[in-house]
Amino acid sequence: MKLWLTLTLVFCYCLVSAQTYRKGEINTEMLVEDLFGMQREDQDYEDLYENILQLLLNPINLNKTNPEELKSIFILSPAQVNSFFEYRDHLGDLISLYELQAIPGFDLETIQKILPFVILESSEKHQGSLWERIANSRDAYFIFRQNRVWETRRGFTPPDTLSNGRLTSRYLGDPNNLYARFRIQHSKDFSLGFTLDKDPGEQFIWEPATRRYGFNFFSYHFTVYNQGKWKAVTLGDYQMQTGQGLVFGAGFAVGKGGETITTVRRSTVGIRPYTSALEFGFFRGGAATYQMGPISLTLMASDAPRDGNVAVRLDTLEREEAIITSLQSSGLHRTPTEISYRRQAREQNIGSNVHFQNKRKNLQLGANVLATRFSQAFERRPQVYNQFEFIGRENHLYSLYFAYNYQNYFFFGETAQSKSGGRGTVLGMMGSLHPKLSMSVLWRDFDRDFHSFYGNAFTEGSRPINERGLYLGLNFKPDRKFNWSFYYDQFTFPWLRFRTYAPSKGYEWLSRISYSPQRKALLFFQIREESKARNISDYPGFQSPYLLDQGRRWNYVFNLDYGLHPNWSIKSRVMGSSFQFNQRRTSGFAISQDLNADFQRWRISTRFALFDTDDFDNRQFLFERNVLWLFSIPALHGQGLRYYILGQYKLSNKLTLWARFSRTQYTDRESIGTGLQQVSGNRLTETVFQVRYQFNR
Template sequence: MKKWWVTYLVFFHFYVLNAQTYRKNEINIEKLIEELFAMQQDDEDYENVYEGLLQLFLNPIHLNKTNPEELKSIYILNPFQINSFFEYKKAFGDLMSIYELQAIPGFDLQTIYKIIPFVTLEDRSETSNRPLWERISRERDAYFLFRQNRVLETRRGFTPPDTLSNGRLTSRYLGDPNNLYARFRIQHSKDFSLGFTIDKDPGEEFVWDPNTKRYGFNFLSYHFTLYNQKKWKTLTIGDFQAQFGQGLVYGAGFSVGKGAETITTVRRSSIGLRPYTGAMEFGFFRGVGATYKHKNIEATLIASQAPRDGNVQAVLDTLEQEDLVITSLQLSGLHRTPTEIAYKDQVRERNLGGNIQYTNQNKKLQLGINTLFTKYSQNFQRNPQIYNQFEFSGPQNYIQSLYFSYNFQNYYLFGESARSKSGGFGSVIGLMSSLGKNIDFSMLWRKFDRNFHTFYGNAFSENTRPINERGIYLGLNFRPNIRYNWSIYYDQFKFPWIKFRTYAPSQGHEWLTRFTYRPSKATLLFFQFREESKARNISETRPFQSTYQLSQGKKWNYVVNLDYKVNENWSIKSRVMGSRFDFDNQITKGFAISQDLNADYQKWRISTRLVLFQTDNYDNRQYIYERNVLWAFSIPALQGQGMRYYTLAQYRVSQKLTIWARFSRTIYSDREGIGSGLQTIEGNRQTEAIFQLRYQFNR
């Protein structure tokens, strides 16, 4: 029986490779992001999401050695597919080809193409017998990447300073307008990883000045990680992140939340420790981490001491003596002006944490305990505001949690409950299930107290942080056949205490539906509609109103999208999107129309787009994900009236060297100035140019 399957699949493999060109070592980020993030918005940490996606891509899952937890972490397979995968392996043994996946119930070609970048059947475990230095020096997955980009127009911050009436000069940026970024990495999946990332933002000065803690590039991240060293599952030094449970304590992995994928993204996976390779200057540990495995139990220890940018001020205590306190942490990572430089590395953050996790023999039950103790070099004392009186204060915080995950056939139950030093609780419990071969269902309930404090959490929530929120989410996905797909979610949430821009307890809801039609391999059409209802202060839009009066703002977004592959080399993409916002009996609107033309000729690729947009105000800004150079992202907020276009070119010079170049421009027809403050551009256009190269060693 097995031999018959192999014969059939060899023929099928040959047919697939000739019917459609697909590159195993590349990923269509645009399509994946648009499926996971149904509506792009500016409060998402896309850089961290991209880094999480990069980690999954560079560390593919070995299909013959994987477990359900790993397969859930890529947010592509539903419960029925995961259960079918392991039932198939139980009946027929290990897979012999990636394309053998099509023989598994629930796996179609579209699903297989989605997961190919994140899985492998290649087993290079024999290299582990070689000395570490030899493995590192011969590793094929080694590269150096350099990127330079800048806005071609001159911002006010780069102009000569003005002289004020008191004789002082106005503030200006100290550095040049170039953004420089470089990454070096050598890694072998499940064996080792080492590298560094350096970054200089526009306006930052390239200078060696120990007094201001600036050493050329303004940011340096580095790591060295070993995997599977006997009973040590992970050993890491330098910068790293952690994810265990549902993200209440440790939530730094690739996480999505609400999107057009309404089922798989509600759950977080316990992926453990992973290197940090991004350029964001917060949200990671710097020190040592280790995971020790004994039978069914894994124990992880984290020790970290990292500098943080912060505003440290002197205040008088009860004895009228000066005491230094932290009034805020600066998360921008920018050091362009003397004020921003004064914030650099003013705070020391120490972390000591751990995790103990039990997984039963058949991998269906997972239980875990998280703990994290955080201490700052000074007391944290915020500038008092009516909305932040329950936020964290003091020099230290500790948080503990219990979590579980249980798989029963096509049903996945999961949850986590945590308590912080303040006594505030945070809890998440959910269900992800396949009710049949063609229909999936998900549900998630969460509750975060107003005084629940977690610094490295990233749980499912409506807010950007899991605090001051209660809600329930319901998701459904129906696939009557391979051509049609309908997904929908509804999320009801409450904010029991006041928050920024909402000075009274409030509530709201959000729902989204997407209908997808794929008449052929070359054509994809989808319609999407979303409604969001949230309250906020009326006084922001009308003068002489009470700060505590709220109005429920309702926003409707719609998208119509067509992707068409003309032939093996050319493809087009057309999109119409718009919005309508109703707040305090005032209705505003906005829309954008875009057209893409893409060419792919193996060694070189060109992607182009033209967008026309018009919005009444900022509430109707339109977001469209754009293609960019490798491992960079662009999601501009289009507001006002105008047009935007870009051209992206990629050329593979040789097996080792690939170069990218991108030119983008936004032209406004309703203004003669762009931006504000030191970011102001005189004129109605903004142009950005990007150049990037990647050199791959041992190719």
């Protein structure tokens, strides 16, 4: 009976599918649109994008998964997750992925989104020795990429001579950005590889004295999974994500966006390899997870170099003592000053996680501990807003967390305390009030002296510190064609912040209405308002540094995606914004038109965009397609136009090529940028070339 059902669903699915994505691929543009309602500059998009890759390379086995794992991809609503397990418990393992259509609450749109992240075959049954599986893995590839801006930045010009006879600072390297990645992996079995990166302006040099060996950044890892009771063992660079991200918060974690329900919660995914080119935010050393019945124990240790400004001061006995005045997270080493910061400090971490899951897999309890020690004492330059930030040489942090699933309701939370005594707490719930209506609620409270270096909890700010807030999200889907998403977030900052020299408060809300009359067409309108305080003295004219005003920003988006043909599609977008602050109102807009072609072996994507904004506060963010696993969201402000063309060609099963040309041309200026990044002229042109070679194909 179940076999006939599956065959029928396969036939029906083939009839209704007008435009498909090949297995293992995703419409990244639409995924970003859902997860990030409005792009923000304090978001680490490169790391988030990298984590999408991690999810794709480690797909979920639907016949062996649990609710926690299924919720980690942020696609299924609470009712859909619950409906999936009720179906599987009643009818047994799925025979085909097409059988997802028979599960109540699973429409074709949801299935299309989830397909790249799931499999059915058993990934735990491995043939041959580990080294044989590594040698024969089909998921083995090497990527090399080169990109550069062709206009000459000031940092690449000859230096000037100052009045004292010294030369001005300039970049020591060439303007090319070089990137290489090698990886061999098999889902839930093993992963090994390395990542190399040289930023524009950095030297490609072999100089052991400054610990530079060709590429400026080198990251590596070797991880094995499911070796008996050892669920994961890793060496090299890695991250961890447990609880709600107050202690270990690495991983695919997003916040407020067009997806208003699933993204408020973090999932415990444990250890994962670090493969990004970002030069901070990861551990370097070893970690392992051991399974003992319903309890898993993870131990980790790390000793990683950190870029920092190290100064010398006199202690109470007038002895010289080295201290860290600031840590650098840019990862840039282009000038003698930036090179002098390189690897000046070391950061040692040791920690653990204990995780319990009951037999029904609807209850999770856990505890985290993380101790951090720097090679020198950390003492920031004192500012009025940062007096409660971390100082000293050591910090320790511990937390308790839980997650409980009751029917269509998921309850979760975590509370943590740092060495300073500061606490952080997150409590939340996701639920389906009705098959067509879902809701999420989240409350958070982070003390002004709560110190978490690897936290990535749900926040309004970029870190879990000095914030209290309450979030409410709703999603209403009356039928397959219509969808309404809404959230409202109220937050306060009890202490001073950067550019906000008094306690402040604010709110943010977003509403999106989507209409999809057929699979090849999507129309949506989105509006967002944000109210947040900042210093008036940031603007011209003398003011008291403690005098604030509430800045109010509105953003509007009208978007149309349409499939003209199975091989051709267009995307049209109109964006607008306005910003009101200190009795002054400014505005801006951007209009873009895309034309995309997909003919299996080759693809072309193009865009032409016009923008006009009064100031930087009205900058327009436009997600752009780029070469595989390169993220691009330029912030457009001023007046001008931007266009690009991206091509991809698959020469063979092993070799794929990408090339991209993009240009921004301004009509309101004769120079672009400031400092060493300044360009004389009114345009910026960038090219990207990438090649991928896949082994054993």
